[in-house]
Amino acid sequence: MRPRRTLLAAACCLMLCLGGQAAAGETITLFTLNLMGAAGGSRWPERAAALTDYLATRSGLPDLLFFQEGYGGPWSRLLHGGDTLEELARRLRARGHPYKAVSRFCFWETWPFSHYRIGIVSRHPPVAVRERTVSGPGADPRGVAAAVLELPRLGRVVAASVHLSPRGPEAGRLAQLTQVLALLAELAREYGAALRILAGDLNTAPRPDHPLLQELAARGWVDTFAAARPGAPGATFRVPGNPYTRSPGPPVRIDYIFMKGEGVAVEESRVVLDGRDGPCVSDHAGVLTRLRLPAPPPP
Numbered sequence: 459m460r461p462r463r464t465l466l467a468a469a470c471c472l473m474l475c476l477g478g479q480a481a482a483g484e485t486i487t488l489f490t491l492n493l494m495g496a497a498g499g500s501r502w503p504e505r506a507a508a509l510t511d512y513l514a515t516r517s518g519l520p521d522l523l524f525f526q527e528g529y530g531g532p533w534s535r536l537l538h539g540g541d542t543l544e545e546l547a548r549r550l551r552a553r554g555h556p557y558k559a560v561s562r563f564c565f566w567e568t569w570p571f572s573h574y575r576i577g578i579v580s581r582h583p584p585v586a587v588r589e590r591t592v593s594g595p596g597a598d599p600r601g602v603a604a605a606v607l608e609l610p611r612l613g614r615v616v617a618a619s620v621h622l623s624p625r626g627p628e629a630g631r632l633a634q635l636t637q638v639l640a641l642l643a644e645l646a647r648e649y650g651a652a653l654r655i656l657a658g659d660l661n662t663a664p665r666p667d668h669p670l671l672q673e674l675a676a677r678g679w680v681d682t683f684a685a686a687r688p689g690a691p692g693a694t695f696r697v698p699g700n701p702y703t704r705s706p707g708p709p710v711r712i713d714y715i716f717m718k719g720e721g722v723a724v725e726e727s728r729v730v731l732d733g734r735d736g737p738c739v740s741d742h743a744g745v746l747t748r749l750r751l752p753a754p755p756p757p
Contacts, residue, residue, distance in 0.1 A: 487748045489730075490526075490744060493526065494702060508737050510553065514550060520581075524715075528562065530542065530562065559579050560577075560578050561584075562575050562577040585605075585608055585649060586605065588645060594623065596629070597631055598624070603619045604618040616642050620635075622662065629669075654719065656674075660712060679717070681716055683714065695712050702738055703741050720752070728745075730745070
C-alpha cells in the first residue's frame, strides 16, 4: 500500500504544480484600430469583411476590441447598412465568436447625417458603461467610451476607447487625457477593478518629452508596445504602402494600448493590419497586445 500512496501523493503534487502554472499563464489580448469612418466611397463593406477575416481566423482571439471613427445613424444605414461597431460584432458572431458592442458612444453628429462613434466590442459581459465628452483649450470636443467588464479568472477590468483631438495645442489634448484618466480612476475605485486599460488614437507621437506620455508614465501607465519592443518605431499612421493613406507626411505611431495593473506583464505587442501582418483595412494600422496576468493567490 505504501508505494501506491507515494505514487498518489506524487501525482497530486504534479497536478497542483501544473494547475499553478496554468493559472499563472492566463493572458488577456487587446486590439485597437481607428476605422477611418465608413461614409460613401470608403469601401467599408470590403474593409469590414477583411477585418472580420483577420480577427476571426486568429488562433488567440482578442478579448477586447477598441474602435475609433465608427459611424451610425440614419444616413449611415443608407450608405453602408448601419452602425459600423454593431456590424463588426454581428459579423464576428456569425463566425461563431460571441462578441457584443458594449459601448457605441456618439460624441459628435450632424443630424440627420452620420453619427461619429467610438466604442468597445467585447467577448465578456459589461458590469457598467460610462460615456463622456472630453474637452480642452483649442481642441475639438472628443469622446471616451469606458466600460467595466467581468473577465474569467481575473475579475473586473476597467477599459476605455479614446480618440483625442488631432487639432489644437498639446495642452488641449493633455486636458482631454486628464479627464479620461480621472474617469478610469473613478470606475476602478467604484467597482474594485484589478486592471485598467486605455486604448485608441491619441494623435500623439512617441517623443520622450511629450507631456501626454510623461503624464501617463508619472501615473504608472505602461505603453505596451514600447515595453515589448523598446526603440521600435511601430508606425500606425501613414504607413508606407497603405492604399488608404490620405495625408502626407512621415510614418508615425499615434495609436496606443496602455495598461495599469499590479503584477500584470506585457507578453507581446505589435502593429497589425499594416500590409505585412494582415491587410490594410484603414488609413491607420492596428495594435495588438497580449498581457500576462498574475498568478492567483495560493488557497
